[in-house]
Amino acid sequence: MSSSLQRMLITCLAFSFLVFLPTGPCFGASTAYIPDFDNSIVSVINTSTNSVINSVAVSASPMGVAVSSDGQRVYVASLASGDISVIDTFSNRVITKFSVSGSVNGLVLNPLGNRLYVTEKDGGTVRILDTASGTVLSSVTVMSNPHALAVSPDGSKVFVSNKGSGTISVINTADNSTRTISLGGTLGGLALSPDGGRLYVTKSSANSVVVVNTANNGVVTMIPVGLSPQHVAVSPSGGTLYVANSGADTVSVVNTATYAVTSVTVGAFPDGLSLTASGDHLYVLNSGSDSVSVVDTATQSVSGT
Numbered sequence: 001m002s003s004s005l006q007r008m009l010i011t012c013l014a015f016s017f018l019v020f021l022p023t024g025p026c027f028g029a030s031t032a033y034i035p036d037f038d039n040s041i042v043s044v045i046n047t048s049t050n051s052v053i054n055s056v057a058v059s060a061s062p063m064g065v066a067v068s069s070d071g072q073r074v075y076v077a078s079l080a081s082g083d084i085s086v087i088d089t090f091s092n093r094v095i096t097k098f099s100v101s102g103s104v105n106g107l108v109l110n111p112l113g114n115r116l117y118v119t120e121k122d123g124g125t126v127r128i129l130d131t132a133s134g135t136v137l138s139s140v141t142v143m144s145n146p147h148a149l150a151v152s153p154d155g156s157k158v159f160v161s162n163k164g165s166g167t168i169s170v171i172n173t174a175d176n177s178t179r180t181i182s183l184g185g186t187l188g189g190l191a192l193s194p195d196g197g198r199l200y201v202t203k204s205s206a207n208s209v210v211v212v213n214t215a216n217n218g219v220v221t222m223i224p225v226g227l228s229p230q231h232v233a234v235s236p237s238g239g240t241l242y243v244a245n246s247g248a249d250t251v252s253v254v255n256t257a258t259y260a261v262t263s264v265t266v267g268a269f270p271d272g273l274s275l276t277a278s279g280d281h282l283y284v285l286n287s288g289s290d291s292v293s294v295v296d297t298a299t300q301s302v303s304g305t
Contacts, residue, residue, distance in 0.1 A: 031044055031045065031053075031089075033065060033067075035058070035063060037062060040058060041057055056085075056092050056093065056094060058087075058094060059076075060079075060081045061078050061080035062076045062079075063105045063106070064119075065107070068113050069111070070113075072088065072089055072090065073087065074086075075109070077107045078104065080103075082120075083099050083101075084107070086098065098116075098134035100120070104118050104121075104127070105119055110155045111151065115173075116131050117129075119147065121147065124141060124162075126171065138176055140171055140178060141178075142169035143162035143164070146160050146161070146163070147161045147162065147188065147189075148161045148190050149190075152192065152214070156172070156173055157172060157196075157214070158170075159171075159192070161187040161188065161190045162187065163187055163188065166182065166187055167181060183210050183212075183219070185205035186204050188229065189201075189232050190232065191232045191234050193234055193238045194237070197213070198211055198213065198214065199212040199214050200212075202225075202243060203222070207224060207225060207229065208222045209229060209232060209241065210222050210223075211223065225254070225261060226263060229246075230245070231243075231271060232244070235279045236277065238256060240255065241253075241254035242275070244270040249266060249286075249288075250263040250270070251264045251266055251273065251282070267289035267291045267293050268288030268289035269286060270286045270293070271285065271287055272285035281295065281296060281297060281303070282295040
């Protein structure tokens with residue numbers, strides 16, 4: 001597996017689909033789709049054996065990945081080419097490409113699956129696409145270097161972390177109006193609690209995770225974690241938060257009720273992570289050691305690599 005396999009995992013195990021943006025693998029029933037930035041392919045991994053079973057050629061510099069709710073389509077954003085490759089998961093072939101233009105990196109689907117939200121980092125915009133036709137319906141101006149996205153459970157809001165401005169843009173999907181949450185520093189990945197009430201945002205400049213109340217957009221607290229936190233995932237119950245600390249080679253495990261933190265040592269430069277639908281296992285992408293660590297969440301220990 002190439003060391004350039006990119007950041008962020010998308011879990012789709014047991015026919016449940018949990019998306020954690022902006023970049024990385026997408027798991028099917030027993031399959032992961034992992035973009036290889038340097039070689040412009042998506043590697044198809046059997047998660048039972050952790051072996052590469054196929055590869056799909058996509059447009060140049062693939063990064064962000066999203067999966068349809070029925071598991072039939074995988075959408076891949078390519079940074080250099082400014083388009084979205086659409087993979088049919090039955091044949092593992094690209095069946096069409098959506099032209100977006102610009103440096104597209106992150107993407108997320110709304111709960112209905114009919115709208116795709118795509119960050120264009122150099123232009124400071126989020127493009128909204130119709131998934132049936134690939135047509136760009138609208139462009140929403142956000143802040144500098146939009147990076148990761150998360151959509152609320154009811155689809156009414158899309159949260160965008162703006163890496164270059166230390167802000168979160170909140171898009172009202174009814175009219176595409178925006179509000180801005182100012183957090184400062186360098187922001188990275190984000191994830192919502194299952195009920196949508198809390199937004200967790202990594203702040204690598206402060207080695208912390210910021211907890212935001214989505215009802216009023218206020219900061220609840222900041223949780224100290226490891227060095228240079230990148231991406232974050234929330235357990236299906238909402239009780240545990242997992243944070244990939246690229247500068248510490250660890251994953252922080254946070255109790256969301258008490259904010260108590262423990263850590264698990266993984267491979268070098270972990271920056272992507274995702275949970276299985278049951279929450280029993282956490283997959284951690286270690287881009288520095290060209291590996292994926294599998295963490296047993298019950299014992300908080302690495303069960304395989």
